[in-house]
Amino acid sequence: MFVTPAYAQAAGSGGTAAFAQFIPLILIFAIMYFLMIRPQQKRVKQHRAMVEALKKGDQIVTQGGILGKVTSVRDDEVEVEIATGVKVRVVRATISQVLSRTEPVAANN
Incomplete structure (x- = not known):
């Protein structure tokens, strides 16, 4: 109800x-x-994957806008030549783009 x-x-x-x-x-x-x-x-x-594939001779751009060529690759950092004779070390994670990759030399058969 x-x-x-x-x-x-x-x-x-x-x-x-x-x-x-x-x-x-x-x-x-x-x-x-x-x-x-x-x-x-x-x-x-x-x-x-891009950062892990870096090797000597690659042209890169960092997040800060620095253009350079990789001269040596270490565990967590990369040495980059930004001008003739001027090298800087950058952390791998700060690399934003790879402009050109160096191709490995093919073995002649």
């Missing part, structure tokens, strides 16, 4: 209503993953 039919119907569908409230949050997370997180992970993976 004191419970109206509308309250009685709402009490029975509580489980599906709670799940329906989480659907927009799940969709937002999925959209954020495919538009932001996944491309960033791909870019980091490409940068890591």
